[in-house]
Amino acid sequence: MTRIPAFALRYPVVSTTIVVGVLGLALVAVDAASMVRWLFSGYGLVVALIEFVGMLRRLRRGSLGIDLLAIIAIVATVLVGEYVATLLIVLMLAGGAALEDFAAGRAARELDALLKRAPQIAHRLDPDSGEATDVAATEVRVGDLLLVRPSEIVPVDGQLHSDSAAFDESSLTGESLPVERAVGDGVLSGSINGQVAATIVATATAANSQYQQIIALVDEASKSKAPVVRLADRYAVPFTVGSLALAGLAWALSGDPVRFAEVLVVATPCPLLLAAPVAFMGGMSRAARNGIIVKGAGVLEALSRARTVVFDKTGTLTYGTPAITEVRPEAGFTADELLTLAASAEQYSSHVLAASVIGAAHERGLTLHTADSASEAATFGVEARFGDGTVRVGKLTFITDEAADATATHLAGGELAMYVAVDGRFAGSIVASDRVRANARQSVADLARLGVRENLMLTGDARATAQHVAGQVGIVHVRADCLPSDKVEAVRALTRRPVIMVGDGVNDAPVLAVADVGIAMGAKGATAASESADAVILLDDISRVVSAVRIGKDTVRVALHSIWLGIMLSVVLMVVAAFGLIPATAGAISQEVVDLVTILNALRAIGGRRDRAAARRAPVSAPPTPAASAAAVAP
Structure with missing residues (x-):
């Protein structure tokens, strides 16, 4: 059996429209051109009906987009017999939605990946024989004696039973240096044991341990985010009202209903449908070329308007390794x-x-x-x-x-x-x-120049360490000794929005999810942070945060220019069509020219020339080697 391509399953209207178009060409080739009109017109009306039902559902949720004008344009072209224009409008309508979906990359945050990183296995010790038995972490009960082997993740919160041990808690608390624990001290789930095996007594089940609480915070924070309003939708209502008013006026003054259809043919909302998605797709391509994976078109828009940036310390402003x-x-x-x-x-x-x-x-x-x-x-x-x-x-x-x-x-x-x-x-x-990144101070200053003037550091480290790092990078506001829940509340309380949060560890996952834009420094494979973030920086370079904001601003600027260019050209054509100077067929062709101009202008968001110039000016900062650090201070 032939396998249906994934594209066809994901975008059925686009695929069906292409098939209908190919079928129409085949009918023309066999001298059955009269059937093409019924095929294109009938298909267009079916799509219009589907879109109308979807529009009614969105209206119940209080959302009015550009669907109404597209539906009216489809019906109008059918009525005046411009069935080729009908199919083109359907293709632009479906193609614009597909482009927007592709540009947005609606691979939503996958909490499954975060759950998979959670400790799955625990080594339960028999108190009499001392033999270790592997059990699921979810089966651990309070009071169980557990063995944690070297470099293993602690499965549940516990109390150290060994005389002493060292744990890496950097992904949980932000403390970059190993934390040494003595017998009786608490040990957090999700921390990584050092090079010596240790034993702990479980003080909580897996569900009630620190790591699972972080997962719950991520889930809650992700669900609490407000939906993003599409850029084009902001212009949809006035454009639709203006187009219908002009078409109605042309009909009323001329007494010819065909004039109404002729105006609407050139008023199809393709510039609105395509300009923003194409620009955002170009912006996301540009971001990827710069080592930044952006998970949605709305992320670029929020980046362009950001007013506050919040930084984690360890692994973000610092290199994260002693x-x-x-x-x-x-x-x-x-x-x-x-x-x-x-x-x-x-x-x-x-x-x-x-x-x-x-x-x-x-x-x-x-x-x-x-x-x-x-x-x-x-x-x-x-x-x-x-x-x-x-x-x-x-x-x-x-x-x-x-x-x-x-x-x-x-x-x-x-x-x-x-x-x-x-x-x-x-x-x-x-x-x-843990050395401060060489370009951290410059990055904070560059963000301020781009309009992100409010800054804050949130860290689980002690206040003295936090203040020392903040002073080096030019950050004024600092909150230290923060638990993940403290970070979430601190970001929620900020008033100058949108807020960017930059972090890299498991402890940052909840606050990355709740921020308007969460950016994960994912070069070291911080799965929890990357999955809950809206953007992931693949290079170990904090200046890419500045690049992300700059790309967001450039993308929105190009998108708006393209939208306004399309609207202005469409208005000119509508005015000319209102006087009966553009037949429907010529109007459909001229509208496609407008679409082409709009798309070409939107493609400027790819911005290759600007990136090459910026790369020559700002080389990537690399972390200092131990030898270089020591040599710098040696007598």
């Missing part, structure tokens, strides 16, 4: 010597920051030593023996046990220090932090 920013040697050591010894010892550590130290050493071309023996005190540090020498790396309390002269180093907001002792002497410290 990097070595400074090496501070003491006691006669050089920066290279200190980094070499620390990295050599960190080879035997399971701590998340160990990789940053080792990476910084490798980037600088340093050769690491192999230890004779090594031991790690979980969450405190590591000690390694190299021949007769001993190196300790870790927390200050871990170092002072070996080197009493060790002192705390000065740290700015968001920084973390690792201390080093060599043979019982304090050798210095290594500072790591």
Whole structure:
């Protein structure tokens, strides 16, 4: 059996209209042209009836679009015998809706993808035998003892049963550095365990855990969004009323009902049907070419009118990964010597920051030593023996046990220090932090120049860290220590709208859904954020937010120019037709010329030349390497 193409199933009226047109050409070829009129006219009336029923349903919901004029135009062309114009109007009507649907990409937010990322399996431990049994996360009950293996997602909220463990909570709280927990501390579902297996006691079921609450917030926020009004619909009522009034006046003054049809033939709403969808399709194509996936035409329109931008901190204004920013040697050591010894010892550590130290050493071309023996005190540090020498790396309390002269180093907001002792002497410290993106400040300033002057940072981080980052990027308003629900309420309370929210983690998913425009920094595959967002930036470059706003403004400007160009040309033709100077056939052809001019003008929204010029002016910012960061501060 022949498979029906997906396009035909999705856009049946467009497909049927094309088939009817081809069938009409076939009838002409076999000398059955008289049947073409009945075929085209009958099909046009059927479509008009379907559209009329749909229009009545929309009217009940308080929505009046451009359907009425299209329906009247179809009926009018049938009455005056311009059946080719009838089919063309049907094609433009159905094609415009299909273009708009395609441009809007109505692949709605798929909560299924968010649900799939939710922890599915839990390892339940038998309290007597200690054997682990895999069960569905939904079967976990409060009080169950669970094993969380290295790098696994915590399935439910719990309390740490192990002596200590480190968890990556960046996607939940925005805290970029690993969070260390001791026995009895709470552990959030959705956080990622470190490099050592841990055991937790479940304190909530999956349905009542943090991750599922975030999913519920996303669902609620998505459903609460107001529907977008199509750009063309704003001009539909006055254009329809004006066209009918002019056609009626021509009929009344001439006494000829054909004059009414002739005016309406050139008044078909094809410029309104096509201008905005084509422009928005071009704008979305331009956005995709710039690494921005826009999920709807309404998103570009909202971007063009945005007045407030809200940023998450970690992974959005910052790079989202801790990097070595400074090496501070003491006691006669050089920066290279200190980094070499620390990295050599960190080879035997399971701590998340160990990789940053080792990476910084490798980037600088340093050769690491192999230890004779090594031991790690979980969450405190590591000690390694190299021949007769001993190196300790870790927390200050871990170092002072070996080197009493060790002192705390000065740290700015968001920084973390690792201390080093060599043979019982304090050798210095290594500072790591989540670096602010190099172009973050410029991006905030560029948004202000585009009219998005109000800005705000929402983060789960501590206030000191948040204020430090905000000061670096030029953001005045800051709210710290935010839970996902706090972010949602903060965005809902903003008055200068539309509001853009930019984030990247699971914790940002609800607020991205509730914002007028949610933009996800999806380069690192933040599924929850990407699925709940209206636009996804595929490159790890915050300046693309500026590009998105600029593309939105350009697209709406081109769409409006095209709409007004089509309306003005149609009005001129209607006035000429009102005096009987344009027969219906010539009117249908002239209207197609208007449509062509409108479409060509709308295609300017693709904007390739502007993008090439902008790309030459603004290269993409790349995150600093650990070595570059360390080298920048090394003596």
